[in-house]
Amino acid sequence: MTLTAYIEGIGLLGPGLTDWPSSQSILSGQQPYQPSKTILPSPVLLPAAERRRSGAIVKLTLATGLEAIAAARLDAISLPSVFSASGGDGENCHAICEMLASDDRQISPTRFHNSVHNTASGYWSIATGAMTASSVLCAFDASFGAGLLEALTQVVVDNTRIVLLACDTPYPEPLYKVRSIPDAFGIALVLAPERSAKALAKITANLTDASADRLADTALESLRLSIPAARGLPLLHTIAMQQDGHVVLDYLDSTRLAMAITLY
Amino acid sequence: MNPLWLSHFTATSSIGRGLDQTLAALCQRRTGLAPCTFDTVDLATVVGEVAGVDEVRIPAHLAEFDCRNNRLALLGLMQDGFAEAVHAAIKKFGAQRIGVFLGTSTSGILQTELAYRRRNHATGALPVDFIYGATHNTFSVADFTRHYFGLTGPAVVVSSACSSSAKVFSSAQRMMAAGLIDAAIVGGVDSLCLTTLYGFNSLGLLSEQACRPYDAQRNGLSIGEAAAFALLESVPEHPRENLSNDAVLLLGIGESSDAYHMSSPHPDGLGSRMAMQDALKMSGLRPSEIDYINLHGTATQNNDAVEGKVVSALFGQATPCSSTKGATGHTLGAAGGLEAVICALALQHGLLPAGLNTQNLDPALDLDYLLDNREQPVARVLSNSFGFGGTNCSLIFGRAGSA
Numbered sequence: 227m228t229l230t231a232y233i234e235g236i237g238l239l240g241p242g243l244t245d246w247p248s249s250q251s252i253l254s255g256q257q258p259y260q261p262s263k264t265i266l267p268s269p270v271l272l273p274a275a276e277r278r279r280s281g282a283i284v285k286l287t288l289a290t291g292l293e294a295i296a297a298a299r300l301d302a303i304s305l306p307s308v309f310s311a312s313g314g315d316g317e318n319c320h321a322i323c324e325m326l327a328s329d330d331r332q333i334s335p336t337r338f339h340n341s342v343h344n345t346a347s348g349y350w351s352i353a354t355g356a357m358t359a360s361s362v363l364c365a366f367d368a369s370f371g372a373g374l375l376e377a378l379t380q381v382v383v384d385n386t387r388i389v390l391l392a393c394d395t396p397y398p399e400p401l402y403k404v405r406s407i408p409d410a411f412g413i414a415l416v417l418a419p420e421r422s423a424k425a426l427a428k429i430t431a432n433l434t435d436a437s438a439d440r441l442a443d444t445a446l447e448s449l450r451l452s453i454p455a456a457r458g459l460p461l462l463h464t465i466a467m468q469q470d471g472h473v474v475l476d477y478l479d480s481t482r483l484a485m486a487i488t489l490y
Numbered sequence: 491m492n493p494l495w496l497s498h499f500t501a502t503s504s505i506g507r508g509l510d511q512t513l514a515a516l517c518q519r520r521t522g523l524a525p526c527t528f529d530t531v532d533l534a535t536v537v538g539e540v541a542g543v544d545e546v547r548i549p550a551h552l553a554e555f556d557c558r559n560n561r562l563a564l565l566g567l568m569q570d571g572f573a574e575a576v577h578a579a580i581k582k583f584g585a586q587r588i589g590v591f592l593g594t595s596t597s598g599i600l601q602t603e604l605a606y607r608r609r610n611h612a613t614g615a616l617p618v619d620f621i622y623g624a625t626h627n628t629f630s631v632a633d634f635t636r637h638y639f640g641l642t643g644p645a646v647v648v649s650s651a652c653s654s655s656a657k658v659f660s661s662a663q664r665m666m667a668a669g670l671i672d673a674a675i676v677g678g679v680d681s682l683c684l685t686t687l688y689g690f691n692s693l694g695l696l697s698e699q700a701c702r703p704y705d706a707q708r709n710g711l712s713i714g715e716a717a718a719f720a721l722l723e724s725v726p727e728h729p730r731e732n733l734s735n736d737a738v739l740l741l742g743i744g745e746s747s748d749a750y751h752m753s754s755p756h757p758d759g760l761g762s763r764m765a766m767q768d769a770l771k772m773s774g775l776r777p778s779e780i781d782y783i784n785l786h787g788t789a790t791q792n793n794d795a796v797e798g799k800v801v802s803a804l805f806g807q808a809t810p811c812s813s814t815k816g817a818t819g820h821t822l823g824a825a826g827g828l829e830a831v832i833c834a835l836a837l838q839h840g841l842l843p844a845g846l847n848t849q850n851l852d853p854a855l856d857l858d859y860l861l862d863n864r865e866q867p868v869a870r871v872l873s874n875s876f877g878f879g880g881t882n883c884s885l886i887f888g889r890a891g892s893a
Binding site: 227229276279312313314319322323324326327331332333334335337338339340341342343344345347348349351352354355356357358359360361362363364365366368369372375376378379380382383384399400401403404405433478480481 | 688693760
């Protein structure tokens with residue numbers, strides 16, 4: 227069964243990748259990829275209280291999601307969302323576990339409500355005013371594929387535009403040693419069920435047994451492998467190359483996503 | 491949407507292992523809540539702890555998944571022939587055509603809480619026997635379940651706090667409608683841990699006694715744990731001949747976000763109202779056609795006041811309703827799944843379960859809140875699940891013979 231959608235906007239933020247327009251020449255190989263620490267913008271759209279309480283994953287998703295939606299010339303308030311992350315707010319999780327292992331277990335209310343996996347989705351809805359449905363997913367290393375598949379089924383079955391926010395942020399030590407996500411990375415896609423003048427590309431997806439494609443650039447390939455959300459980079463690479471193509475995106479150990487991409 | 495058939499379902503919570511015990515507890519108005527003796531917790535509260543979870547043995551080839559949450563998942567899968575039903579579905583549809591969509595809020599975080607007590611004094615490192623991916627990670631319970639059954643189709647965890655295992659029905663329904671799968675294991679598993687106990691305590695939302703939803707004197711929730719599963723399949727062709735009258739169908743789903751606050755509901759309940767209205771719209775039903783509402787009913791001041799106001803405005807006083815959290819406690823990410831199964835029992839057995847522990851109904855809430863069990867034919871029910879981050883989900887189930 228093939229799922230079809232139209233990409234209308236892309237948001238990208240990660241180490242050495244500051245937004246989609248400036249990253250295209252890096253992904254296409256016209257400029258060298260130079261990794262540097264991800265800089266997360268302040269989430270200015272949030273009310274002051276929420277801004278103070280927001281962690282990296284909130285800042286990351288607001289940056290990538292708003293970039294994609296602005297590119298699609300849409301208003302976030304009307305878009306359902308799919309958030310997919312391999313983990314939640316790592317710093318916050320560490321702080322809670324540390325306190326719970328100490329003599330003083332009185333964690334703060336903010337720490338607690340920021341511990342839920344849907345923290346980014348909650349802040350997103352507060353920032354954008356979107357009262358739409360928001361699916362919040364986790365599939366460990368398969369989180370990008372799981373998020374894209376969920377987003378595509380919403381586009382196709384519910385016949386709606388949607389914003390997909392795939393994101394990951396690092397844990398501090400000692401969790402970093404057992405889950406080594408090196409930096410914050412996010413991809414956001416606005417997907418539509420019909421082709422419009424805004425469409426950048428048509429994508430179709432199938433489940434496949436084929437292995438996931440690798441990126442030729444060793445530094446970008448290392449990024450793809452080290453951060454689950456970056457498993458979506460081969461899709462963006464094909465779009466950046468401005469050529470129609472096929473890619474296989476990583477998903478579960480038992481199945482991957484075969485994508486056909488037609489550029490407009 | 492086309493209705494979907496819950497061909498098999500099961501639930502394990504503090505009121506019982508499997509459907510027979512769960513139904514008996516509901517009929518007998520028995521609560522599973524008891525003073526908290528979990529781990530080293532020093533809070534004056536009650537919990538709905540499932541007995542015997544730590545005696546469950548994870549199969550040796552899946553040993554890396556061993557943690558309380560997956561033990562509870564396995565205990566749940568062993569009840570009511572559910573595992574056998576999954577094996578039969580694999581034979582019928584193929585391992586790649588069955589999806590896994592499970593909800594959890596805290597997954598195996600307890601494993602990490604315990605590991606932090608055993609950090610290396612010199613280096614701060616976590617113990618070498620701690621396996622993050624298969625235990626702590628939010629995906630763990632779905633990954634365990636798919637490996638347990640050898641499933642190779644799509645799999646995901648939905649983790650939107652206390653709406654998680656209601657929203658799994660939505661993801662599964664779409665993937666079935668898109669033709670990617672023929673059947674889905676849906677449900678939720680959440681287990682006791684210190685993060686939620688001390689976390690809700692920090693918010694002043696933990697009651698020191700068994701929670702009293704919709705009571706005028708309600709003063710907070712009681713935390714529980716549960717594993718609930720359903721096997722979703724398409725409604726067979728010619729349902730009149732091929733489906734028994736008491737088969738349970740998923741008829742509608744409504745989802746929304748409050749866009750208001752991380753841990754308080756919108757004061758007018760705009761988001762929860764949208765979720766209930768959308769579920770009605772999707773199922774093509776009028777409010778008067780709903781025979782029972784299983785309320786989110788956490789017994790916090792805010793939740794019940796807002797939910798009660800919205801239910802009263804949408805359904806009036808005519809629709810019997812209750813929160814079953816006085817029996818099971820609030821099982822957080824498993825609540826949507828557990829309460830879906832309770833709704834299925836209500837449909838099949840004509841039982842509207844009373845809300846336990848509630849003595850004096852909040853006079854500000856104009857509802858037909860059930861203080862006693864009621865026995866009557868039940869054709870269609872609605873279940874509410876709301877959560878932190880302002881996430882809302884309402885599900886509507888119906889009995890095939892009356893749908």
